[in-house]
Every structure is written in structure tokens, then in C-alpha cells.
Amino acid sequence: MANHREANLALFTSIGLSEQKAKETVKNDSLSNDLKQVIEQALKQNKGAGIEKSVGNLLYHIATRLKNKKRNNFIIEYVIKKMITSEAQLTASLEYFRSNPLDPIDVTAFEEACGIGVVVTPEEIEDTVEEVLEKHKANLMEKRYHYNTGLLMGEVRQRLKWADTKMVKNEIDMQMLDLLGPKTAADMEKPKDPKAGKSKNKDKKPKEKKDTSAEEKTEKEYTDMKQLCGEALKFHKPGENYKTEGYVVTPKTMDLMKQHLKETNGEVRTRFPPEPNGILHIGHAKAINFNFGYARAHGGKCNLRYDDTNPEKEEEKFFVGIREMVEWLGYKPWMITHSSDFFQELYDFAVELIKRGHAYVCHQRAEEIKGFNPPDSPWRDRPINESLQLFEDMRKGKIEEGDATLRMKTVLEEGKKDPVAYRIKFTPHHRTGNAWCIYPTYDYTHCLCDSIENISHSLCTKEFQSRRSSYYWLCNALDLYCPVQWEYGRLNLNYTVVSKRKIGKLISQGIVSDWDDPRLYTLTALRRRGFPPEAINRFCAKVGVTMSQVSFDPGMLDASVREVLNDTAPRAMAVLDPIKITIINFPSKESLEFDVPNIPHDDSKGTHRVCLSSTLFIEQSDFKENEDKNFRRLTKNQPVGLKYANLVISVESDVKDQNGRVTELKVKCVPVAKTEKPKAFIHWVSEAIKCEVRLYSRLFRHQHPEDPTEVPGGFVTDCDKDSLTVVPEALVDLSVKGAKVYDKFQFERNGFFSVDPDTTAKKLVFNRTVLLKEDSGKK
Numbered sequence: 008m009a010n011h012r013e014a015n016l017a018l019f020t021s022i023g024l025s026e027q028k029a030k031e032t033v034k035n036d037s038l039s040n041d042l043k044q045v046i047e048q049a050l051k052q053n054k055g056a057g058i059e060k061s062v063g064n065l066l067y068h069i070a071t072r073l074k075n076k077k078r079n080n081f082i083i084e085y086v087i088k089k090m091i092t093s094e095a096q097l098t099a100s101l102e103y104f105r106s107n108p109l110d111p112i113d114v115t116a117f118e119e120a121c122g123i124g125v126v127v128t129p130e131e132i133e134d135t136v137e138e139v140l141e142k143h144k145a146n147l148m149e150k151r152y153h154y155n156t157g158l159l160m161g162e163v164r165q166r167l168k169w170a171d172t173k174m175v176k177n178e179i180d181m182q183m184l185d186l187l188g189p190k191t192a193a194d195m196e197k198p199k200d201p202k203a204g205k206s207k208n209k210d211k212k213p214k215e216k217k218d219t220s221a222e223e224k225t226e227k228e229y230t231d232m233k234q235l236c237g238e239a240l241k242f243h244k245p246g247e248n249y250k251t252e253g254y255v256v257t258p259k260t261m262d263l264m265k266q267h268l269k270e271t272n273g274e275v276r277t278r279f280p281p282e283p284n285g286i287l288h289i290g291h292a293k294a295i296n297f298n299f300g301y302a303r304a305h306g307g308k309c310n311l312r313y314d315d316t317n318p319e320k321e322e323e324k325f326f327v328g329i330r331e332m333v334e335w336l337g338y339k340p341w342m343i344t345h346s347s348d349f350f351q352e353l354y355d356f357a358v359e360l361i362k363r364g365h366a367y368v369c370h371q372r373a374e375e376i377k378g379f380n381p382p383d384s385p386w387r388d389r390p391i392n393e394s395l396q397l398f399e400d401m402r403k404g405k406i407e408e409g410d411a412t413l414r415m416k417t418v419l420e421e422g423k424k425d426p427v428a429y430r431i432k433f434t435p436h437h438r439t440g441n442a443w444c445i446y447p448t449y450d451y452t453h454c455l456c457d458s459i460e461n462i463s464h465s466l467c468t469k470e471f472q473s474r475r476s477s478y479y480w481l482c483n484a485l486d487l488y489c490p491v492q493w494e495y496g497r498l499n500l501n502y503t504v505v506s507k508r509k510i511g512k513l514i515s516q517g518i519v520s521d522w523d524d525p526r527l528y529t530l531t532a533l534r535r536r537g538f539p540p541e542a543i544n545r546f547c548a549k550v551g552v553t554m555s556q557v558s559f560d561p562g563m564l565d566a567s568v569r570e571v572l573n574d575t576a577p578r579a580m581a582v583l584d585p586i587k588i589t590i591i592n593f594p595s596k597e598s599l600e601f602d603v604p605n606i607p608h609d610d611s612k613g614t615h616r617v618c619l620s621s622t623l624f625i626e627q628s629d630f631k632e633n634e635d636k637n638f639r640r641l642t643k644n645q646p647v648g649l650k651y652a653n654l655v656i657s658v659e660s661d662v663k664d665q666n667g668r669v670t671e672l673k674v675k676c677v678p679v680a681k682t683e684k685p686k687a688f689i690h691w692v693s694e695a696i697k698c699e700v701r702l703y704s705r706l707f708r709h710q711h712p713e714d715p716t717e718v719p720g721g722f723v724t725d726c727d728k729d730s731l732t733v734v735p736e737a738l739v740d741l742s743v744k745g746a747k748v749y750d751k752f753q754f755e756r757n758g759f760f761s762v763d764p765d766t767t768a769k770k771l772v773f774n775r776t777v778l779l780k781e782d783s784g785k786k
Contacts, residue, residue, distance in 0.1 A: 015039055018046060023060025024067060027252035031241060032067075042070040048080055052087045062086055065097055071555070072101055081112060090123050095169070122169040129174065135166050136178045140186060151187050152194040157508075165715035180377050190374065195409050239301055239493070239552050245273050245463045248491045255479045255489070263488040267461055275307025276463045279333065279340075280453070283313045283437075284320035287332045288505040289528045289543070289564070293498035296547040298466055299338040310460060311340035314453070315347050316446050318436040326437070332530040336540045342460075346452050347438045349459055353447050354402065356455055356485055357413060357428060361394045365484045366428060368397035369414045376427075384414065384425060401431055404444045408433060415451065417480045420473040426450040454478040455487070462490045468497040469556060498550060499558040501710045503528045504722055509713075518726050519706070525774050526706040526730055528561075536703065537751055537761025537776030538564075542571040561705070565777045572751060572759045572776065577605040580617065580650075580690045581739040581754035583700055585624035587671040588691070591659060593621035594676070598694065601651045603742075615742040619652050623693040624738055632661075632669055639686040641672075648688035650755070653679045690755045695738040698771040701763065702732040739771070746771060753779070 012033045019029035019042065033039050045066050049058060058066070065086045073079065082100055085091040091100060103120045107113070118124065139162050140147065147154050156179060163175050243251050246268045249260060279298040281291065302309040311333055315321050333340065346353075360366040369376075369384045376384075398413055400406050413429040428451035435441050453474075457465045465478070472494045482489035504510065505528060513519045513527075522529055525536035533543065546567040550559060580603075598618040606612035629640045629647070641647040646657035654676045662671035679685075705727065712722040743752060750762045758779055763772040 012039075015043060018043060022046060022058045022063030022066060024063060025252065038071065041076070042067060044076075045070045045079060045083065049083050049087055052080075052084055061092070062089075065091065065094070068094065068097055068555075073104070075104060077110075078104060078112075085121075085123065090118075091121060096121050096123075125169045127167050127170040129178075131167060132163075132170055132174055132178050133182075135163050135170075136175070136182050139163050139166075140179075140182055144186075147183070147186065152183075152190055156183070161715060161721075165719065168716055177377075177380075180374065184374055189372065190409070239297070239466075239495075242301075242464060242493060243491055245271065245275055245307075248463075248489065251491045253475065253479070254491060255483050257483050257486070259486050260483075260489070263486070267463075267488045271461050271463065274463075275302050275305040276309075276461055277302045277307065277466060278310040278312045278344075278457070278460060278462055280312045280314045280456075281329050282317070282320075283315050283322070283325040283329060284317065285325060285507040286510075286522050287329055287530045289500055289503075289530070289533070290498045290505060291332075292336065292530060292543050293547045293550065293552075294466075294468070295333055295336055295338060296544055297495065297552055299333075299340075300547075301464065301466065307463070308341035309338070310342045310344055310462075312343075312456065312460070313345045313347075314449070315345050315437060316448065316452050318432065318434045318446065321437045323437065328531065332534075335530070335534060336544060344456075344460065345438060346447075346456050347436060349456055350439060350443055350447075352459060353452060353455055354445075356487075357398065357447075357451070358395065359485060360415065360428070360481075361391060361398060361413075363484065364391060364416075366394070366413055366415050368394045368401070368411050369425075370411055372409060376425075380422075381424070387414075387416070387425070398429075401429065401445050402443075404433070406431060413445075415477070415481065417477050417484075419450075420476050423473075426477065450474060450477060451481070454481050454490070454492075455485075457490045458482050458487045461488065465490045465492040467492060467494055469494045469554070470497070494554065496553045496556045498547070499556065500528055500564070501558050501560050502705050502707045502712070503561070504707070504713060505529070509722060512723060513726070516723065518723070518728075525701070525703055534749070535761075535764065536774050537572075537749070537759065538568050539571045539575070539751070542568040545571065568777050569759070569779070572753065574606065574609065576751040576753045576759055577612070577615070577742070578603065578607065579615075579740050579742050579752045579754055580692050581698075581700070581737055581757055581760075582624045582626055582690070582692050582695075583734050583737045583757060584627040585692075585738055586627045586630055586669065588623045588625055588656070589671060589673050590621045590623070590656065590676050591673050592675045599652070603651050617651065617740050617742065618694045619649070619654075619691075620693050623649075623691045624695070625689055625691050629689045630669070630672065640689055646682070646685050648679060648685040649676075650688040650690050652691075655679055655682050655685050692738045692740050695740055696744060696771065697736050698739050698743075698773055700734040700737040700760070700773045700775065702734065702775045704730045706730045737773075739773075743771065751776070 015033050016029050019032055020026055024032070032042060046058070049062070049066055050056075066083070069079065069082055069086070073082065082091070082097075085100070086097075091097055099121045100117070103117055107116075136159075139159055143154070143159065159179055160175060163179070164170065164172070167175070246264055248254055248264065249256050277298045279295055281287065287295075299309045301307075311330065313326060313329070330343065357366065367384070367387055367389055369386045371381075371384055371386075375381060394413075397406070397411060401411055401413070408431045411431065412427045414425040415428050416425060418424050419426060427448050429445045429447055431444060432446050433444050436443060436446075454465070454477075471492070475492045475494070478492050479489055504513075510519070510522060510527060510529070514521060514524075519526060523531040523535045525532055530543075534540075543564070546564045549563070549567065550557070598620045600616050600618050602614040603617050604610070604612070604614050625641070631638050631640070631642050634642055634644065638645075641656070641658065643658045643661075646655045648655050655678075656674040656676045658672055658674055660673045661669045662673070664670050707722070707725045708727055709717050709725050711717045712725040715721070718725045739754070746752070746762050748762050748764050748766055751759065752761075752773075753759050756779070757775070759776040760773040761776050763774045765772045
């Protein structure tokens with residue numbers, strides 16, 4: 008077995024896998040066998056010639072992502088012949104396979120879907136960008152650099168799907184500069200908020216009291232913490248940072264590690280570091296669960312740290328909303344901190360970085376250093392004392408915005424050279440007021456705050472992988488304790504948009520009501536719709552943590568919601584589209600009462616009482632005037648049972664309106680024991696409360712509403728205007744009386760429902776959370 012694994016290890020590294028990745032693969036027998044088979048097929052097709060690293064990376068994705076192994080040879084041939092050369096093309100091919108599962112494969116359609124043979128030249132990019140800018144020229148000339156270049160980028164990509172994104176962005180930047188000239192003072196003006204700078208919380212690092220009941224509750228929601236952690240089971244132990252691939256060991260590493268272990272008692276320390284400039288969405292739920300869950304699973308601690316280094320976009324409501332959602336999911340931060348808590352330390356570190364020759368003050372404008380191949384700064388080698396003086400001038404507000412930045416002498420993994428550490432912003436800060444006019448960037452702040460807080464595992468999504476080397480470099484350049492950065496795949500849901508800007512557009516156009524509209528997938532919207540936090544946590548556990556980007560169907564989240572609500576939501580009977588029933592031989596002068604179980608499969612949850620009088624209501628859909636052999640409920644010739652009442656009713660006559668529509672049925676009843684068992688029992692209400700009920704369906708029609716190839720008109724055009732149906736006067740039995748906002752019920756046969764915040768003392772409002780089972784008609 009050992010020899011077999013060593014052979015596989017050598018094979019996997021020979022195609023370009025890192026030793027660490029190869030070792031992880033070898034430990035997984037199933038994946039190891041799949042990858043070995045793919046490599047052998049590739050070598051055979053390549054006639055024994057070696058496999059380049061770029062090809063090897065694609066082969067690894069085939070082994071891990073292609074479910075139908077019978078198609079291995081087909082796709083491998085395209086990779087070996089370098090007809091598929093990018094992950095985007097490979098992803099498109101796998102998407103094509105999912106959409107076309109039956110053989111034979113339509114080669115022409117496949118190649119068209121994957122961009123096979125499509126070469127986008129720099130000239131094509133230049134011409135297309137020129138055409139798009141010409142089309143938008145009037146708006147560009149009016150708004151200049153305030154114009155949303157994302158629209159330009161999207162339009163170019165729509166025309167040139169397989170164009171290199173970086174080349175497109177660079178060309179847009181270059182042509183805009185050529186069209187508009189350098190930025191003027193007006194272009195760089197930022198609106199100032201007169202309310203900014205009034206700090207409401209000046210306490211540094213307040214510790215929270217431990218809420219054991221909340222922790223125990225959330226702990227129970229994980230069916231298996233190993234499932235949540237996934238790849239994280241292979242993470243380093245506290246104090247063993249140096250064993251991680253790519254970690255830089257310096258002469259001071261071990262002493263710093265000993266001090267770190269002393270200060271943390273060898274505990275796992277993580278943090279959830281959101282920017283307080285927007286709302287949290289379902290993707291953040293995974294990050295919250297992973298950071299807090301990983302720490303909890305290992306007996307450690309997790310901080311909530313606001314990354315508040317951009318005062319222009321931060322608002323009090325975002326600070327409050329983020330904490331509220333973290334706690335709603337069942338987590339209590341060990342400490343609540345802010346990057347701004349450390350502004351003085353960060354400034355002192357920057358001064359030290361300059362003194363050590365690792366940073367310099369640069370006067371290149373932002374537009375000059377955009378992209379991945381900007382010219383070297385002519386100030387890179389300026390004297391240290393000169394940079395120190397200029398940095399102090401920046402700090403004292405003696406230099407205008409945009410006229411100087413502090414840059415670090417390092418290169419990001421993606422190739423970006425000398426990232427900015429500090430920039431000038433004459434904008435008051437939410438917590439520090441006017442104390443600072445220079446603010447640190449993410450590239451500078453993040454790793455240093457992690458070091459200051461003694462974080463052991465810096466968990467972040469894959470897009471930050473390109474920052475890992477600079478993360479290690481900066482800590483080591485300052486001789487500080489260096490945590491380990493681990494990246495994982497972001498959680499994406501199909502049929503959604505989560506961008507703050509895009510949701511803002513949906514609100515401004517009246518498509519959704521606000522950030523908490525139940526059709527959205529922000530956490531506030533999910534709470535309002537009635538999603539229990541336990542269900543969201545359970546969904547995150549099922550998804551697990553992988554190192555690759557994965558998208559899921561919302562139905563998987565809905566299934567987790569049903570699992571939780573089925574065991575926790577009391578039953579009630581509600582009629583959404585009522586037809587009146589009058590029992591002409593009702594057996595009592597007074598109402599009859601029946602005990603109904605709150606949770607049928609759990610006797611410990613008790614019962615509630617429902618009343619039946621001679622007048623009741625059933626769903627219109629439970630009666631058919633015309634016979635239908637497949638219809639099992641009430642007709643003129645077919646009786647039906649009333650659930651829980653032990654009565655069977657049969658139609659004697661009907662009452663119709665002037666349009667010939669049946670509005671009332673006169674029926675007779677008989678006990679179940681004295682008649683033939685009916686084909687079906689239906690729900691009903693008698694003494695009831697009138698409520699408003701809101702029914703929701705998917706907001707977007709297509710799986711990827713932001714993809715211009717799938718939705719050419721843009722995500723707004725993909726919205727279903729009928730995704731909300733309001734039932735103004737539904738009838739619900741009296742058991743819901745007194746229900747509070749966010750209380751949840753199962754309305755029998757209609758779905759799970761939650762009390763909406765629009766509820767008043769005079770009127771209950773319910774949102775349908777999910778149907779009782781997946782809608783088979785959903786496409």
C-alpha cells in the first residue's frame with residue numbers, strides 16, 4: 008500500500024501538482040484512483056510525452072469535477088490537443104455535459120459552447136472597447152471618471168466572451184484615459200458625510216459574556232462537524248504554522264511562535280472580518296459558520312473584526328446589522344474588534360517598514376499604477392529619510408488626496424508589483440473622527456491585525472490566494488508573529504444576485520421592496536421569510552468546505568429548512584382560497600372541539616384545540632363541480648373526510664353567483680365509523696382569523712442571471728414580476744392567535760409559514776417560507 012501511494016505521489020507531482028496537493032490527493036483513495044485513470048488516459052493520448060503543468064491542472068479538475076467518467080477520453084483529448092486551455096473553457100464544457108447528459112455528443116454544439124478555436128486578439132479587444140466607449144461617449148463625457156466602468160466591462164465581455172479579462176480591463180482604462188485625460192480635482196471629489204466621525208463605541212476590544220445556551224443550541228445543528236470542516240481537517244495545529252506549505256521560516260519564527268502559544272494557551276484563534284459597508288448574504292453565512300465553527304470544534308475562540316479602513320462607505324447600520332446576523336446564526340464573538348482599534352500600531356509598523364527599506368512614498372497617480380504591468384515607480388529607491396518625512400507629511404494632511412501613497416516593496420502572487428499600504432482620504436472615520444487622514448489598505452492591514460490578535464488560522468475565500476505570499480512577507484519583514492492563511496471556495500447560489508450594487512438597483516426600480524425582501528438571499532431577507540438560523544447552519548455543514556468554487560441550487564437550502572421546520576413548526580390549518588361550506592345536519596347546537604397535535608410525530612410538543620361549527624371553509628381546489636376520475640376530493644357525487652373531525656361530508660346542493668361560480672355548498676355529514684371510508688381527508692377552518700398571506704417564488708428565471716450569455720438583457724430583465732402573490736384575506740385557525748413576529752407554523756398542505764414584521768395588532772401577516780416538498784414543476 009505504501010509503495011502504491013508513493014508511486015501515485017510521484018505521478019501526481021509529475022503533472023505539476025504541488026507536493027502538498029499531491030499528498031492530500033493520495034490520501035483520498037477514490038480521488039486518487041480517478042486522477043490516476045485520467046493521467047493514464049492523457050499519457051496514452053499524448054503518446055507517452057510529458058504533461059505540462061497547465062495541462063495537469065486541467066486534468067486534476069476533470070478528475071474532481073466530471074461525474075460521467077465515460078466522457079473522460081472525449082474531454083481529455085481537447086485538453087491534450089490544447090483546444091481547451093483555460094479553466095473557463097473547462098467549466099463551460101462541464102456545464103455543457105450537465106445540460107446534455109445523453110450520448111452521442113453534438114461536437115459542433117459542444118465546441119461552440121466552449122469557445123473551441125476562438126482566439127480573441129488584442130486588436131479585437133481594442134476595436135470592441137473603442138466601439139463600446141463610442142456608444143457611451145455622451146455619458147462618459149458628462150460623468151467622466153464617476154461613470155460605472157463595470158457596465159463597459161460587461162458589454163465588452165458580452166461581445167467577446169472568451170477575451171482575457173485583464174486585457175479588457177487594461178484596454179478600457181487606457182482608452183478612457185486617452186478620451187478624458189488625467190483626472191481633475193472634480194473627478195476626485197468625494198461627498199463628505201457631516202455625521203461621520205461621531206464614534207458611539209470608544210471602548211477597545213470589549214469582551215462578550217459567554218452565552219452557553221446559544222452555543223449549545225448551534226452545536227446540535229451540526230450533524231457532523233467534520234462535514235463542515237471538509238478540507239480543514241488537514242489544517243495545521245496551533246504552533247505548527249511552519250509545517251504549512253509555503254510558510255516562510257525566519258531566524259525569529261520559533262521564538263515568535265513560542266510567545267504566540269504562551270499568549271493563546273495553544274488555542275485555535277480565528278476571526279470573521281467583514282467590511283462594514285454592506286449587508287451580509289448567504290455566502291457570508293458559510294464564512295461565519297466556518298470561522299466560528301472551526302474555532303468551536305477545536306475548543307478555540309473567534310473574533311468578530313470589522314475591517315473598517317474605508318471611511319467613505321461605512322455606516323452605523325452596517326456595524327449593527329453584521330453583529331445582529333452573526334448572533335442570529337447562534338454565535339457569540341469572543342471579542343468584537345475593529346481594524347481602526349489598531350490605527351496607531353499600524354502607523355508605527357509602517358514607519359518601521361520604511362526604516363527597514365521595505366516601503367517608500369510614491370507620487371504616481373492611481374490610474375498610472377492600475378493593472379498588472381504598470382511602470383516601475385521612479386521613487387522606488389528614494390532615500391529612507393525622505394520617505395519618512397513625506398509619510399509624516401501625509402499623516403499631518405500636508406499632501407493632497409491622490410498626490411502620494413505609501414507602497415510596499417513586494418510582489419503579489421498574481422504579479423501586481425508594490426501594492427499600496429496607505430492612501431490619503433480627507434474623510435472623517437466612523438469611529439476615529441478626524442484623527443486620521445491616511446488609511447491603510449486591505450493588503451497592509453489584514454495580516455498585521457491577524458498578527459496583533461494572535462490569529463492561528465486566517466480563513467478567507469479563494470480570491471485572496473494571490474495575497475498569501477505578501478501576507479507572509481509583511482509579517483516577516485517586521486519580525487512579527489505570522490499566522491497561516493488558508494483559502495476555501497466561496498459559496499455561490501444559482502438563481503440569485505448578492506451584489507450590494509445590484510440589489511440596490513432592484514430596490515430603486517421597485518422590483519423588490521428593500522434589502523430584506525424575502526425573495527432575496529441576504530441574511531435579513533432569509534430571516535424575514537422564515538428561514539431558521541439552524542437550517543442555514545445545517546446547509547453550510549452539508550455544503551462543507553472545499554478548495555474549489557462551487558455553486559448550489561437554492562433547493563438544497565430549502566431542503567434544510569424543511570428538515571428543521573418539520574420538527575419545530577406547530578401545525579395549523581389555513582385556507583388560502585376559501586369556499587363556504589354549510590352543514591345542514593350539524594349534530595350539535597354548539598361548536599365541536601378537537602385536539603390536534605402540534606407536531607404529529609412528537610407527542611412531547613403537545614396539542615392545540617380547533618373548533619368546528621355548522622359553517623366552515625375549504626380550499627376551492629378541494630372541490631370540483633365536474634366529475635374527474637383522477638380527482639380524489641369533494642365532488643357532487645364523491646364525499647370527503649374532514650381531517651381531525653372524524654366526519655365525512657357529501658354535497659346536497661350548491662349556491663352560485665351571477666357568473667355561475669359556486670360560492671357555497673350545502674352538505675350533510677356522517678361520522679366516519681358509520682360510512683364507507685372516503686378517498687381523502689382534507690383540511691378546513693371554521694372559527695378562524697383573517698390574515699394576509701404572501702406567497703413567493705424564484706425572483707430570477709435563469710440559473711445565472713448575471714451571465715450575459717444566459718441573460719443578454721441583464722439581470723434586471725430576468726426578474727419574474729409574478730414572484731410575489733398576496734392573498735389579502737386568507738383564513739387561519741385560532742391556534743395562531745397571539746403569534747409574534749418570526750413565529751413559524753406549518754399550514755397543513757400549504758407549506759411552512761412565518762409571521763412577517765408587517766404584522767400589526769389588527770392584522771397578522773404570514774410569509775410562505777417553503778412548500779412542504781420541492782416543487783416538481785420548478786425549472
